[in-house]
Amino acid sequence: MTEQQQLSQIYLDANATTPVLPAAAQAALATMQTQFGNPSSSHITGLQAKQIMEQTRSKARAVIGATSGQVIFTSGATEGIQTAILSALYQAKQNYNSENKPCILYGATEHKAVPESLKHWNHILDIHAEIKAIPVDKDGMLDMDFIAKEAPNALMICTMAVNNETGAEQDLAKLEQVIRSNNPNTFWMVDCVQALGKVELDIANTSIDYAPFSGHKLYAMKGIGFVYIREQAPFTPFIAGGGQESGLRSGTENLPGLASLNVIFDELLGQGRGVFATKETLCDYRDQLAAALKNAFPTIVFNNNFSCSVPTTLNFAIPGFSAKEILDLFDAANIRVSSGSACSSKVTGSFVLDAMGLPRAQSEAAIRLSFGPAATQTEINEACERIAYCAKALGHSCLVNMNDLDNKSKLDGLVQFKVGGSCCWLFVDGQSREAVIIEPLAELTERLLTVIECQGLTLKAVVDTHGHADHASSRAHLLSADLQAQTTDHLGWPTHCGTVIVDNHTLPFIDVGRFALVRIATPGHTADSISLALCHKTELQAGKFNSLYTFCGDLILMGTIGRTNFETSDATQMYHSLQLLQGLLEQDSLLCPSHDYNNEFVTTLSAEITRNKLLADVLSKRLTADAFVQQKSELDSHIHDQANQEIMCGALTSCSQKQHFTELNKDTLQNHLDSNEDVLLIDIREPHEYALNHAQQFDNNVPLTRLANFIGSQLLNKSQPLVLVCRSGSRSSVAAQALARLGFDHVAHLKGGYALSN
Template sequence: MSLQQSLSQIYLDANATTPVLPQAADAALAAMKTGFGNPSSSHVTGLRAKQIMTQTRERAQRILGSGEGEVIFTSGATEGIQTGIISALSAAKQNMDPNKKYCLLYGATEHKAVPESLKHWNAILGIHAEIVAIPVDNQGTLDTKFIAQHLSNALMICTMAVNNETGVYQDLTALEQVIRANNPHVYWMVDCVQALGKTGLNLADTTIDYAPFSGHKLYAPKGIGFVYIRKNAPFTPFIAGGGQEGGLRSGTENLPGMAALNEIFAIMLDESDFKFTPIALLHEFRLQMRQSLEKAFGKVIFNHEFENSVPTTLNFAIEGFSSKEIMDLFDAAGIRVSSGSACSSKVTRSFVLDAMGIPAWQSEAAIRMSFGPAMTQEEVNRACQRIEQSAMALGHSCLMSQHHIDDKAPLAGLIQFKVGGSCTWLYVDADDKSAIVIDPLAQVSERINTLIECQQLNLVGVIDTHGHADHESSRNVIADKYLAAQSSDHLGWPDNAETFELGDDKFAYIPVGKKWLVQIKTPGHTSDSISMALCEPVTSQLDVQYLFCGDTILMGSLGRTNFDCSNTADMFSSLRLIDNVVSRDALLCPSHDYNNEFTSSIDAEIARNNLLQQTLTGVINKSQFVTQKDLLDQHIVDESGSEIICGAFVGECQQQRMNEYDSDTLANALNGTDKSIKLIDIREPHEYALQHDQSFDENVPLTRFVQFINENKHDKNAEIVLLCRSGSRSHVAGQALIRLGFENVGHLKGGYALC
């Protein structure tokens, strides 16, 4: 197998880290190969090494305007933060009044390294001051009135020069006036990591006591940084030992890192043939990218003002798309961006934007584009071109209305949309484009509208499985637009639905293309709960493909029955009814999927849900079910301890073993004569269109994965290997297949990223 090479990357995540400039890398390599001496040694090799260190420090002092202050080399900004905090708090502790309550102030939008370090050393040193976040306004500016009110009791105040997520800068002169007017002696640390190379600094002219910096944010290697200490500011060494750095920071110096920094400083001081881009041109670059985003995606919401932010950062959200969707889209196009701080990459919300009062959807959908002063016009041009190509790929998938194109990707079968743990289902008949929407979430209503119009679907119903308590349904919004003439009940079930009899039971149904959507009344979770079976036209029994079961049966659980409108005894009867009319291998499509399991079946749930198994096999009666179910409802929590709105967890989501391949082992497997492997790229169609390997058989996006499972559930012995961008989605999808009985499932560990 020869996997496609990655597109040449457009790197727009400089606030996380930067590539090492070639001249900086060359200087580091030279320091390792020829200038490798220990700066503390007195022989010639050591003296030459010491000269590199001395020159680097002198250049740093000139750039910072440090005057008589100290510049100490560290392993990075985090060490510099520790140095400032432990120095300030050690000194402050000596003069504390035991009868006075003290606080430590920090900006609410600070990098997490600051408050976490304050908490740590506050406890270790036994100071036990209250740690207080300084609020910001909707532009990210610190509240100076709040600062003034709290400074009299403050031992230390920590602010930042430039925010890493939004690029917002603080007016340090105005801050200094407020701080010193209200507490001339409070220790003040300013995180200057994102300011280096983007704003001017003249630290000796300020009363800033400590200022940490990091090399890898400005084209130097990781593992090298420095911290400024104002003259006469108290100092406690963070690392003791051999007495290097004049006894201020022990440990053999990182000479290759310093040599690289030395080259960066030479560029900043205009002492190099290489030039950084002027600030005015960086502003122009940001404007060009902003214009491309707006041209490509239409309405783009920027999460910060451009007037009070450095020109190298854009933080924005695109309505209707999560941050992960846009990150995956850009990554497929070779554009590297982030959803916020790289140190908080697993967090879905931005605490910085939350502190600014930005709406929750913008915080959850935030994307950060950031670049450095080495950015060139040619790189900006390529970035803008890729941004517009990315949006065109969304148009090809009918996910953006302003990009309708003639060769749009066909849409047929079942599609699953997920927001958090909630699901919306869209089924489209391949022949006549009849469509049905089940449990529509407000967050996906615009996407559904776009699909309906782009694909010219014939919407026959928008139906909720019950009255939802945990989220807003957009049923009325969609129905009013496309089904204004249709009369229905409060869940959207059409009043004119036809009926049929099956045994002693009578059911209502509506046609969806060649299929029937059959209503099954399943009260229990709520009094109005229904399930809907999508099946072939009925003859003697229901031939069900999908059962939209709301919150009656969930993956690994049963719906809770302790609402005012719930009835546990009714749920018992509903479960028995479902088992009577639906085959046990039919796929269940609930309105919640808390563990990313996509779908299930009665067989799969019985295997791990003892209460369901006992109910359906007649081991327990209705009264016993009510007793056991009520006990379960008293403990409705997820693994983090948070309450789950609609589920009563009675089973476990167990990790299954699967075949894990890397590019070499998969290539060997594919070249074997005794194996027939089906390769499935499970990224979304727009990602697949932008970049994919031609050797993969087909694209089965996760939004259509349940359809794939249904189409292949009668061939569970086939060997299937799944692929995605990073290996994360393919692993989750593989787990779902194994749980449903597929026997030969594997995935490409690391995905495209590591191939």
């Protein structure tokens, strides 16, 4: 399986790693082929190898201004960090004699390798110092007052020269003055990984004790780095053995890595081929990229202050879009960028941006674009063109305003948007172009307004299922003039509407084109909690209550039941609401909750009963209301809301259990297709992604935002063989898991996706 159109790669993730410079790769290859000697050997081949090593060491000193002290070659920055921390803390333990409890300081935005290493060696060496994070301001600059206050009792202080996520550049001279005026004897490590080649270093003329560096961040091979150790700073070997590196770091030296590093040092010293751009040129590149981003995404927010960061890093968020959405969009255009958040089932933000005090949604949506000094004007020009193309692709999908575009895709059915674990639902009747929005989220306001305008939709209502504790509703910002004149309750439900009698319950409803949205009072999670059932209007008028989708708020969540320990909660009412909902719905009716913490999208009563004993006991009436109240109180006691993160609306009773589905690779895919004549091959990517790399529209496209709609349309056809594909296999795996959990029994996905199938 291949993409119909291949675009050349634009690599803008240099802070993660860089390609090896061609001259550096050639030097490494030559070393492996012809100068492969062991530097510890005394014969000519060994002496030639040793000369390469010492040349590289000499150039390293020149690059960082280390006229004194030690330069020891390592496997990379992590080993250098370990070496520095072990050496400093081992000596500090011997020296410390104050009556006050000792502390160890590190910058709150440091790479995780630093605090994790500090915790490790603090424990191993049995020091038990208090490890404290130095706060930063909104630009990522360290709090000097905090350092001045804590430094007198600090065994060690760890800071970084340049931050890997934001490019924030610390004022090392000012930092040194604050540290040394308050504690001239504390050990000071400066992580210089992102500074190499971007910041002028004169390290010997500072009181920095340790400085780790890494080669692969600046076009050298992976597996090579070095650490600077100030003269007279204590040193304890991290790796003992054969006594290489003058007994400071044992192990046969990585000669190919050193040869590659040698070439990089030549470039930095002006002795190479002149492939590294000046700082002025790099600033110009940043300005061009920033302008392209602003033109493409007018609402963009930059998370780093350009005036106090190196020019090779841009960190931004686009309101209304998750980091994953923008990553996938850029990747489809063959632009490689990265996210500030980890990929996990529960979305997390960037701890760096959190420490800077940025809004949580901004942190979760953060994108890092980074390039190196070997970037060229041609690459920047191409990147700017691709960025504009990305915006155009979003315009075709009506996700940004580009009203001059023709042939925009038309929405029909249910769309699920997510911000963190919160869900927002948009239902569109494709025939009448009437729509409703359920659970409007503030982060999606502009995006939803754009979709409404671009699609020419008529909003019939914007409704919340209850007053949410974890976010504010954006309902008021989405109302058209007609809706603003509409009389509603506090959740947005229209006061004047029709009613229908179902099982002796009089239920209000509103028209949405060919459909009806029925309101069901289901208190418990909160006193005002409701559920909204979407039915075919003709069936409802004929006395048939058959819900296509039931938006149940936080009454039933995937893997749990909504919490009942809010001020207006009532577990007894929830008990009766659960039984009411069961009486109205079929077991396989789709439930669309307000939250999806494990990427399960939608659920059904039958799927939840199999893994949630408490729910099963309520619906089977094996449990009395009083017993439910008691067990629910115990369940709610396990809910732990986290600072700076969303309030959890339910305690998970079970983790998402892995369901069986078939994993295919590029070798087994064709056999699978040949053996299943009626198999449906489905692209899980968003339309704006595959539009960038396909000359024609993919026949079967079911993006994750439309997966709930697809499930609803296929509930009576669960035996249909399906093969799901996406870019990397991650989303197709998630979708396959969700389908298998709901009883789709012939689901397969392409492991590695398009990325590994070419």
